[in-house]
Amino acid sequence: MRRRRLTLTLSSALMLVVAAGCHKKAAPPPPPPPQAAPPPAAKPVVNFFTAEPDTINNGQPSSLRWSVTGANTVEVDNGIGQVSPDGRRAVYPTSTTTYNLTATGPGGTATASTTITVSTPPPPQPAPQPQGPTVQDILAKQVQDIHFDYDKSDIRAGDQPVLQADANALKQIFSMDSNFIVMVEGHCDERGSAEYNLALGDRRAAATKDALVALGVPADKLKTISYGKERPLCTDATEECYARNRRAHFSAAQ
Amino acid sequence: MRILTVSVLLFGAFGWLLAKQQSQIQGNIVAHPGKPLIAVPDFRGSGAAASLISAFNSTVASDLQSSPLINLVPKTVYPLQIPQQASDLIGGVAPPSARAVNPQGNRLSDWSLPPINANYLGIGYGAENKGMLVLFGWFYTTAPNMPSLQQAQVFGKVYTASLDQTGAVDAGHRYAADILAQFGGKSLVGTRIVFVSDRTGSKEIWVMNWDGTEQRELTHYRSISTFPSASPDGRTVAFTTYAAGYPAIQMLSIDTGRKLPFYNQRASMNAFVTFTPDSKNIIFSSTLAGGSAQLYMAGVNGSSLHRLTSSGAIEVEAKINPKTGADLVDVSGRTGLPQIYHMNMEGADVERLTAGTGEATNPAWNPDGDHIAFAWTRGFEPGNYNIFVMDVASKQTTQLTANEGRNENPGWAPDGAHIVYASKRGRQSQIWVMNADGTGKHPLTQAGSNEKPVWVNAEQ
Numbered sequence: 129m130r131r132r133r134l135t136l137t138l139s140s141a142l143m144l145v146v147a148a149g150c151h152k153k154a155a156p157p158p159p160p161p162p163q164a165a166p167p168p169a170a171k172p173v174v175n176f177f178t179a180e181p182d183t184i185n186n187g188q189p190s191s192l193r194w195s196v197t198g199a200n201t202v203e204v205d206n207g208i209g210q211v212s213p214d215g216r217r218a219v220y221p222t223s224t225t226t227y228n229l230t231a232t233g234p235g236g237t238a239t240a241s242t243t244i245t246v247s248t249p250p251p252p253q254p255a256p257q258p259q260g261p262t263v264q265d266i267l268a269k270q271v272q273d274i275h276f277d278y279d280k281s282d283i284r285a286g287d288q289p290v291l292q293a294d295a296n297a298l299k300q301i302f303s304m305d306s307n308f309i310v311m312v313e314g315h316c317d318e319r320g321s322a323e324y325n326l327a328l329g330d331r332r333a334a335a336t337k338d339a340l341v342a343l344g345v346p347a348d349k350l351k352t353i354s355y356g357k358e359r360p361l362c363t364d365a366t367e368e369c370y371a372r373n374r375r376a377h378f379s380a381a382q
Numbered sequence: 383m384r385i386l387t388v389s390v391l392l393f394g395a396f397g398w399l400l401a402k403q404q405s406q407i408q409g410n411i412v413a414h415p416g417k418p419l420i421a422v423p424d425f426r427g428s429g430a431a432a433s434l435i436s437a438f439n440s441t442v443a444s445d446l447q448s449s450p451l452i453n454l455v456p457k458t459v460y461p462l463q464i465p466q467q468a469s470d471l472i473g474g475v476a477p478p479s480a481r482a483v484n485p486q487g488n489r490l491s492d493w494s495l496p497p498i499n500a501n502y503l504g505i506g507y508g509a510e511n512k513g514m515l516v517l518f519g520w521f522y523t524t525a526p527n528m529p530s531l532q533q534a535q536v537f538g539k540v541y542t543a544s545l546d547q548t549g550a551v552d553a554g555h556r557y558a559a560d561i562l563a564q565f566g567g568k569s570l571v572g573t574r575i576v577f578v579s580d581r582t583g584s585k586e587i588w589v590m591n592w593d594g595t596e597q598r599e600l601t602h603y604r605s606i607s608t609f610p611s612a613s614p615d616g617r618t619v620a621f622t623t624y625a626a627g628y629p630a631i632q633m634l635s636i637d638t639g640r641k642l643p644f645y646n647q648r649a650s651m652n653a654f655v656t657f658t659p660d661s662k663n664i665i666f667s668s669t670l671a672g673g674s675a676q677l678y679m680a681g682v683n684g685s686s687l688h689r690l691t692s693s694g695a696i697e698v699e700a701k702i703n704p705k706t707g708a709d710l711v712d713v714s715g716r717t718g719l720p721q722i723y724h725m726n727m728e729g730a731d732v733e734r735l736t737a738g739t740g741e742a743t744n745p746a747w748n749p750d751g752d753h754i755a756f757a758w759t760r761g762f763e764p765g766n767y768n769i770f771v772m773d774v775a776s777k778q779t780t781q782l783t784a785n786e787g788r789n790e791n792p793g794w795a796p797d798g799a800h801i802v803y804a805s806k807r808g809r810q811s812q813i814w815v816m817n818a819d820g821t822g823k824h825p826l827t828q829a830g831s832n833e834k835p836v837w838v839n840a841e842q
Contacts, residue, residue, distance in 0.1 A: 279718075279719055318765065320765070321699075321713070323713065324715070324720045326651060326698070327674060327675040330651050330669055330674075330675060331696070334650070334669075353628055354651055358585070
């Protein structure tokens with residue numbers, strides 16, 4: 129505050145001195161001020177030139193983005209050509225490519241470049257030559273149906289060997305394909321009511337799953353469903369056919 | 383009595399003289415003893431109605447024939463002269479000289495004489511009027527003490543219907559319903575039957591009129607869709623479908639076929655819906671707690687769930703008493719082979735209704751809530767079901783089918799006088815209807831295999 133007042137006072141004194149001098153002698157008019165020399169033209173400036181992402185897989189797009197000031201023309205190579213000073217462009221290079229941007233203006237030329245690295249994924253592994261049975265083969269041929277007595281859902285003592293063989297085959301399946309899920313289907317013969325059989329088939333599927341889990345088959349790999357008597361294997365009115373239909377059957381879960 | 387009765391038919395013309403000497407005898411072998419005898423000669427049609435009248439006549443005859451409330455007098459004993467309208471009838475009793483020959487049909491009292499012996503007479507005719515089919519139907523009592531024809535007339539009505547086969551059938555049902563209403567019959571007009579058919583390749587839910595007409599597919603999921611039930615207000619069908627992979631409950635509007643919201647419990651099985659009388663709540667079977675399917679109650683959209691049974695055995699086919707709304711029957715394996723149990727709406731006060739022999743399934747309440755129809759293997763091989771009716775209070779049972787294939791899934795008509803059921807006579811099952819006393823059995827379906835019929839109340 130104090131300093132500003134001092135400055136003002138000094139300037140006023142200086143003006144008085146100059147004014148006093150003017151009155152003392154008539155000076156010639158001052159020469160016109162010199163023509164202002166044209167300022168040297170500024171070179172264009174590339175604010176940025178980027179690729180996002182700068183690493184892609186073959187076939188994926190990347191986005192080039194740029195911003196240029198002070199240019200009359202802006203060009204990008206690799207077939208893109210003249211572009212506006214600010215812009216973006218999706219590109220699909222199939223191999224690693226360096227894009228060059230050239231900005232030309234009165235003050236000269238500016239360039240920038242950006243590189244998109246294209247990684248080509250390797251071809252899939254050649255299909256494995258079937259060394260042995262597939263999981264589907266094992267499921268269809270080695271995992272046998274479990275059979276039940278009429279109106280019963282407990283595993284018969286005589287079926288323990290079948291159940292053990294099923295457990296072994298299922299464990300093999302899950303070791304070969306950890307994503308594989310098996311559906312345990314409960315089925316009934318045609319004699320009981322369809323309503324009661326739906327619930328009975330549910331019990332048969334659940335009892336079979338429980339018995340397999342007890343033998344070490346992972347529970348989360350087995351789902352259960354009842355078809356009651358809606359999906360019989362055979363439709364003859366014989367005890368042999370009834371016995372075939374009273375079953376837990378194994379299929380690949382959808 | 384039986385011998386005399388048979389003689390009446392054997393001796394024909396002379397027979398009536400014999401019967402006259404035994405005038406207290408009713409001259410016809412009757413299907414429903416103690417019920418009135420009714421004569422309804424064929425109506426005739428004029429103009430465009432002429433070709434439609436046989437559909438009307440056969441509908442009336444079929445509806446009356448299948449009712450346990452009356453006995454229809456066979457047309458073979460009717461006189462040659464048939465009155466067609468009220469003004470054709472003559473009152474009073476004919477002089478004995480006129481009665482010496484076969485009775486003339488125009489005198490009302492003639493219809494009460496042997497060999498007709500009718501207590502009531504229905505007459506009328508059909509005509510076309512302004513593009514519509516118009517049927518005039520009268521109904522008279524032949525009781526001898528009526529002072530005039532007017533007082534003998536029970537009703538006289540005009541039935542207007544579309545001028546086609548459907549209209550003639552519809553008018554026939556209405557005329558027959560009006561007659562049966564005189565004897566306590568409730569009309570089935572407007573009621574429908576929901577059932578399961580595989581005629582389009584997979585089990586789908588279908589609906590038809592109660593007389594088997596207008597059969598149409600309600601679902602087309604190409605999966606397994608079965609176990610239908612209907613809300614008492616006649617609007618909603620609930621059923622079980624594998625369309626989403628697992629057996630789950632779905633609700634549809636019967637009229638529009640639109641899906642109604644229902645939340646299925648996360649379970650390997652949700653099935654077998656029964657509605658409360660107000661159509662607002664349901665009971666169904668679910669395995670949501672693991673183990674055997676148990677009964678749960680919920681709102682009609684699946685909300686507000688609570689558990690009813692914890693028997694450890696299979697609990698299916700709950701049916702809420704439609705009269706009381708306070709008790710139910712279901713099928714349970716708690717004592718071994720499936721039997722029918724009775725319990726309250728909390729799953730308590732459990733009582734076994736069936737004797738424990740064979741397998742008893744498919745219970746269905748009558749509208750009065752005092753009888754159940756069910757399927758039972760009693761006296762037959764496993765799987766050889768027949769339809770029985772039980773008086774729930776006394777547990778007395780009556781067998782309605784025998785030696786006619788496998789008969790299952792009985793369902794009562796809203797009139798309490800008919801039962802619809804599935805009968806498998808050969809490789810395919812068909813939907814049949816009978817009177818609640820087991821008489822008058824006739825099929826309603828022919829195409830494909832058809833099962834699980836449910837009689838749906840007229841929409842309220």
